[in-house]
Amino acid sequence: MPDPDETEVSFERSRGSTDRARKKPMREASEQRARDIVSAAAEHFSEVGFAGSTREIAKRVGVTQPLLYRYFPTKDDLIEAVYKTVYLERWDSSWEASLKDRSRPTRERFEVFYRHYTQAVFTPMWLRLSYYAGLRDADINQWYNHLIEELILKQLVREHRVELGLADEAYVSPADLEPAWQIHGGLMQYGWRKHVLGLRVAPDIEQVITDNLDMYFAVAEKVYARNIA
Amino acid sequence: MPDPDETEVSFERSRGSTDRARKKPMREASEQRARDIVSAAAEHFSEVGFAGSTREIAKRVGVTQPLLYRYFPTKDDLIEAVYKTVYLERWDSSWEASLKDRSRPTRERFEVFYRHYTQAVFTPMWLRLSYYAGLRDADINQWYNHLIEELILKQLVREHRVELGLADEAYVSPADLEPAWQIHGGLMQYGWRKHVLGLRVAPDIEQVITDNLDMYFAVAEKVYARNIA
DNA sequence: GCTCTATTTTATCAATCGATAAATATTTTC
DNA sequence: GAAAATATTTATCGATTGATAAAATAGAGC
Numbered sequence: 001m002p003d004p005d006e007t008e009v010s011f012e013r014s015r016g017s018t019d020r021a022r023k024k025p026m027r028e029a030s031e032q033r034a035r036d037i038v039s040a041a042a043e044h045f046s047e048v049g050f051a052g053s054t055r056e057i058a059k060r061v062g063v064t065q066p067l068l069y070r071y072f073p074t075k076d077d078l079i080e081a082v083y084k085t086v087y088l089e090r091w092d093s094s095w096e097a098s099l100k101d102r103s104r105p106t107r108e109r110f111e112v113f114y115r116h117y118t119q120a121v122f123t124p125m126w127l128r129l130s131y132y133a134g135l136r137d138a139d140i141n142q143w144y145n146h147l148i149e150e151l152i153l154k155q156l157v158r159e160h161r162v163e164l165g166l167a168d169e170a171y172v173s174p175a176d177l178e179p180a181w182q183i184h185g186g187l188m189q190y191g192w193r194k195h196v197l198g199l200r201v202a203p204d205i206e207q208v209i210t211d212n213l214d215m216y217f218a219v220a221e222k223v224y225a226r227n228i229a
Numbered sequence: 230m231p232d233p234d235e236t237e238v239s240f241e242r243s244r245g246s247t248d249r250a251r252k253k254p255m256r257e258a259s260e261q262r263a264r265d266i267v268s269a270a271a272e273h274f275s276e277v278g279f280a281g282s283t284r285e286i287a288k289r290v291g292v293t294q295p296l297l298y299r300y301f302p303t304k305d306d307l308i309e310a311v312y313k314t315v316y317l318e319r320w321d322s323s324w325e326a327s328l329k330d331r332s333r334p335t336r337e338r339f340e341v342f343y344r345h346y347t348q349a350v351f352t353p354m355w356l357r358l359s360y361y362a363g364l365r366d367a368d369i370n371q372w373y374n375h376l377i378e379e380l381i382l383k384q385l386v387r388e389h390r391v392e393l394g395l396a397d398e399a400y401v402s403p404a405d406l407e408p409a410w411q412i413h414g415g416l417m418q419y420g421w422r423k424h425v426l427g428l429r430v431a432p433d434i435e436q437v438i439t440d441n442l443d444m445y446f447a448v449a450e451k452v453y454a455r456n457i458a
Numbered sequence: 459g460c461t462c463t464a465t466t467t468t469a470t471c472a473a474t475c476g477a478t479a480a481a482t483a484t485t486t487t488c
Numbered sequence: 489g490a491a492a493a494t495a496t497t498t499a500t501c502g503a504t505t506g507a508t509a510a511a512a513t514a515g516a517g518c
Contacts, residue, residue, distance in 0.1 A: 029485095029495090049278060049280065049364065051280040051475095053475065064496070066478080066496085066498085066499095067495080070494095070495075073477095074476080075475095131360050134426075135278065135357060135360060135361060138427070142426050174430050175431040175433075175436070177431070178419070178440070179440060182411075182416070182437070182440075182441055183411075184415075185414055185415040186410070186412065186415040187414075188418065189411075189414025189415075189418065190411070196367070197367055197370055197371050198367070198371075199371065199374060201410075202404040203404070208411070211408060212411055214447070214448045214451075215444035215445070216444070219440055219443045219444050222443075223440060258465095259464080280505095282505065282506085284504085284505080284506095292467090293468080294507095295468085295469095296466055296467080298508080304507090
């Protein structure tokens with residue numbers, strides 16, 4: 001249930017910084033166990049989907065099934081914890097700052113970003129969980145796409161337009177964003193074919209990224225111009 | 230379990246043309262019922278995944294749950310029938326021939342193909358089922374991707390190379406194919422964002438296709454040349 | 459109209475699921 | 489080291505699942 005208008009990279013919504021103040025602090029080992037459960041759940045769910053059983057998760061952790069309910073009151077709570085882990089654990093906040101660094105050309109900033117991003121998310125687990133999550137809960141997928149759009153793709157368009165000497169306009173229309181989405185979607189599908197399906201794909205991911213950005217910069221200027229006129 | 234090396238668009242593998250010869254021909258109404266069941270199953274599965282219950286499917290058809298087992302011995306058989314329907318029902322064999330029509334430029338042929346293809350598959354049901362199928366059964370996804378690659382994308386590359394006066398080489402390497410896959414993946418993701426997530430996207434699909442092909446033809450020549458050298 | 463066959467429903471089973479309560483084991487606190 | 493608190497297991501419940509057997513209904517052929 002993340003707010004689609006909230007572009008901060010965080011799932012926390014209710015609990016503040018009251019960790020110290022709460023009456024029964026979790027023990028160290030207990031927090032580790034909670035992490036183990038989420039980790040096993042993420043693996044299991046990524047393999048069979050969120051209909052996967054809590055018993056199988058418990059077996060992987062090496063505990064009994066009712067114990068999970070000590071850490072997560074319901075299965076849905078566990079699933080939400082998995083969302084949080086899989087999405088946030090692999091998001092590097094420094095990416096956002098790097099994209100704004102005008103000491104380097106837009107093109108280079110984005111090449112670097114996609115090298116890091118693909119390295120972070122191109123695993124069978126992340127890719128599969130990501131689609132399972134999207135199919136199960138449109139909200140979570142909307143939220144994540146909103147994140148990509150606001151923090152990454154709109155930045156690309158804005159910075160590129162500035163670099164081209166166009167008006168420094170904050171608003172970026174869906175049409176202006178579309179070529180960037182095409183690049184992004186193409187890369188994600190590359191990861192899908194390679195890491196989930198195990199198909200033979202172009203071997204050099206860096207070359208694919210480079211070619212993709214070539215494609216983008218070949219049409220971007222024309223698209224910006226069209227959408228102004 | 231389709232053979233990945235089999236590029237024919239068909240699921241039939243065992244039963245030949247023995248429909249007439251078989252002893253107990255299905256009645257007209259009975260075949261219609263089978264279709265209704267598959268149709269209801271496709272809808273239900275596309276909403277909740279293949280863990281969806283046979284009872285819900287029966288309810289949608291307006292019959293009792295055990296009746297389904299008269300038409301499909303197991304749930305897996307029903308699921309396979311859904312695969313068959315969702316994939317084959319929307320595949321137009323004439324696409325393949327059109328792509329080879331050298332009386333029109335490669336570019337135009339592909340623009341027309343993607344207009345038709347996206348029109349055929351851009352529905353929430355097809356898109357969701359497609360991903361559910363891929364997550365559940367890598368085989369089926371591999372098979373479909375193989376289909377796209379062999380019948381569509383390799384054609385694009387071959388025809389384009391001929392048009393450029395390059396050697397008429399039948400072999401198309403994964404690296405040669407990658408830009409075409411990027412275009413394809415980008416378009417599929419556009420459908421996902423628009424028809425599954427309901428996000429605001431560029432409104433004009435034809436413009437998106439045109440821009441995508443612009444991207445492709447801007448880099449393709451360079452990629453071909455690189456992979457020859 | 460009767461018979462045979464195909465179709466559909468009723469009733470039910472065994473397995474699996476998420477979840478709860480109570481009993482036991484382990485660790486922390488003083 | 490006893491008491492208190494936390495962590496974990498055992499046992500189990502009610503609901504749902506895919507699937508089967510048997511009874512009931514409907515329709516075709518003559």
